[in-house]
Each structure stands twice: as structure tokens, then as C-alpha cells.
Amino acid sequence: MSMDSKGNPGKNTLLMSILRNISKQKQTRVLTIQFEKLATRFGVDESEVLTLFNQMKNDAYRQTFLSTPYRNRIILFPQCLRHPDCEAKSDKWGHHCVDCGRCGISRIKKLADGLGYAKVFIIRGGSIIVEIFEKFRPKAVIGIACDKEIFLGNLVTEKYDVVSQGVILTKEGCYNTEVNWKQVEKCIRSINPSTDKESTEKEADAQQ
Numbered sequence: 001m002s003m004d005s006k007g008n009p010g011k012n013t014l015l016m017s018i019l020r021n022i023s024k025q026k027q028t029r030v031l032t033i034q035f036e037k038l039a040t041r042f043g044v045d046e047s048e049v050l051t052l053f054n055q056m057k058n059d060a061y062r063q064t065f066l067s068t069p070y071r072n073r074i075i076l077f078p079q080c081l082r083h084p085d086c087e088a089k090s091d092k093w094g095h096h097c098v099d100c101g102r103c104g105i106s107r108i109k110k111l112a113d114g115l116g117y118a119k120v121f122i123i124r125g126g127s128i129i130v131e132i133f134e135k136f137r138p139k140a141v142i143g144i145a146c147d148k149e150i151f152l153g154n155l156v157t158e159k160y161d162v163v164s165q166g167v168i169l170t171k172e173g174c175y176n177t178e179v180n181w182k183q184v185e186k187c188i189r190s191i192n193p194s195t196d197k198e199s200t201e202k203e204a205d206a207q208q
């Protein structure tokens with residue numbers, strides 16, 4: 001536990017501990033109000049509370065995620081990560097990358113396909129996630145999004161018992177956004193070596 005100079009728990013440690021308690025609350029509105037109160041009490045920005053909450057969820061799910069074979073995982077990219085001149089085709093599930101190479105999605109999608117991921121989506125918004133979960137029944141999901149969307153997505157994943165890992169955008173804004181692609185790649189590759197033979201063999205192939 002991190003302490004301040006007087007030996008008391010640091011601000012973030014205290015916040016994490018309170019967030020851990022309120023995270024059992026499933027109602028978005030109630031959670032949001034509690035976040036607002038916490039932000040005021042600790043004199044921090046609400047986005048900082050959201051970031052800590054999302055970090056806490058990542059930590060809580062990490063081991064189960066690492067033990068989930070690639071074939072049971074999906075990836076959700078936000079449409080705003082695409083290049084403005086994206087040539088992807090679209091349908092109800094979102095956009096389908098045609099490998100134009102103008103943004104990083106193409107390379108990551110090829111990596112995920114090679115590893116055996118069940119599906120990679122480029123979604124227009126969070127409302128399609130429920131339909132994706134119901135149709136494709138993933139056991140784990142990697143969501144790339146802003147803090148707010150990851151927070152909302154986490155509520156859906158809990159409802160459907162899907163394990164999640166969120167990668168936060170480094171530049172938000174709904175258009176021409178950015179992410180740390182190395183962090184995305186690391187998350188996609190990450191797996192517990194004892195998970196299953198097929199997944200670890202694919203990881204080894206992808207390293208070559």
C-alpha cells in the first residue's frame with residue numbers, strides 16, 4: 001500500500017479502496033453520482049476517478065483474462081481510431097477494415113487473426129455491444145476506448161459475465177483519436193503460458 005510522507009495511505013490508494021467497495025453497485029446512475037462525490041471529496045477531476053476505476057477493473061480481471069484462450073476473445077475498436085480517409089465497408093456490426101494501412105487497426109487485426117481471436121470489431125458506439133455478446137458469446141473482450149466508454153462497457157461485460165481488459169485512448173475526442181499501439185499489441189498477445197497449447201503455439205508463431 002502506498003503511503004504519504006506522514007505514513008497515511010496515499011490519495012490514490014484511498015480512492016481505490018473506496019472504489020473497490022462501490023464497484024459492486026451495478027446501476028450506472030448511482031455509480032456516476034458516487035464518482036462525482038468522490039471527485040469533490042478528494043479534490044480531483046472526475047476523469048481521474050474513472051481512470052482509477054477502469055484500472056481497478058483491469059487488475060481484477062487480469063488473471064482470468066490471461067487464462068482465456070485467444071479463440072474465446074474478441075476485440076472492440078472505436079470507429080474514431082480510423083484514419084479520416086478510411087475505406088472500410090460498413091454494416092450493422094460496424095466497419096470492416098480493408099487493410100488500406102492508413103491507421104494501426106489493419107496491422108493489429110492481422111495479428112489478432114493470426115493468433116486465432118474469434119472476432120475483431122470496429123464499432124460505431126457502445127449500443128451494439130449487447131448484440132455482439134449475445135450473438136458471438138465471447139468469454140473475454142479487449143475494449144479500446146475513452147475512459148467513459150470503457151466504464152460503461154465494463155457494466156455490460158459484468159452483466160454478460162465476459163472478462164474485460166480496457167486500453168484507454170491517448171487522445172480522445174470522437175474523431176481522429178489515438179492510442180498507444182504497443183500497449184494494444186501487448187494486451188492482445190498477453191496470455192498465461194499454461195492456458196492451452198493451441199494459443200501458446202500461435203503466440204510463438206506470431207513472435208517469429
Ligand code: SF4
Nearest residue numbers: 086097100101103106
Ligand atoms: S487500416 Fe482499415 S480501419 Fe484503418 S483506415 Fe484503413 S481500412 Fe480503415
